Amino acid sequence: MSTKIKVRGFHIDVYQHVNNGRYMEFLEEARWEFMGSSGFAQKIADLGLSMVVVNTNINYRRPAVLHDVLNVSVKVIRIGGKSAMFEQVVTRETDGEPEVVVDATVTFCVMDPVAEKAVPLEGEIRAILEEVAQ
Template identity: 45%
Template sequence: MRHVTNLCVRGYHLDVYGHVNNARYLEFLEEARWRFFEEQAVIEAITGEALAMVVVNININYRRAAVIHEELAISTEITRVGNKSFVIHQEIALAETGELIADTDGTYVLFDNALGRAVAIEGEYKVLLDKLCG
């Protein structure tokens, strides 16, 4: 299941070079993931059990700089669900033309806050994430 979040580049997103700073893209991607998971009621299902979805690896390919007033479309989809981790693929593109700004594949785990460690993805969590997978 693919989800798209639109964001407009604002002045406070820019660095001294007049384009979106590389670190800011992580915030854009996180905002899109939260919207995706909130709309699919994943946040309530997982955090209600004192679990968190934690990034353990993320690699970003920067394709083109984004600048002020550009409307960005951030697509988010789960592409793989394993026994202990899942992968989320995201792309940031210009909303109007689809020109790719950046893309990423991130690996996430379910983290048990009480135990202080990642736990197996099983039962209702496996069913929920599988349902959302590509």
């Protein structure tokens, strides 16, 4: 799944490119879109659980500048015992070809907000994650 984001003036820093901190917002916006459109967020909420990011690794490949239209993709690439991982890639079109601007991995867990603990990714929770990973 991919979310489009147009680079605006408030995304730009004094070096005239997207500030590195803004990519965290772009990645999160795409994850929220993915979780909403796939039904993941609602299914997890229906179980009384929430999703929590526990680690983010970002590689900055090229600068994005004012008026670039970025495509931010999201896919589940790993489901472990208590955590899972998204792969996210930010691209822009350059001469008709996609060019990678940023790539990232985002590790998350599903959490019981009352117990404040990660829950095992098994049974119904694992089935939900496997479904959205398709």
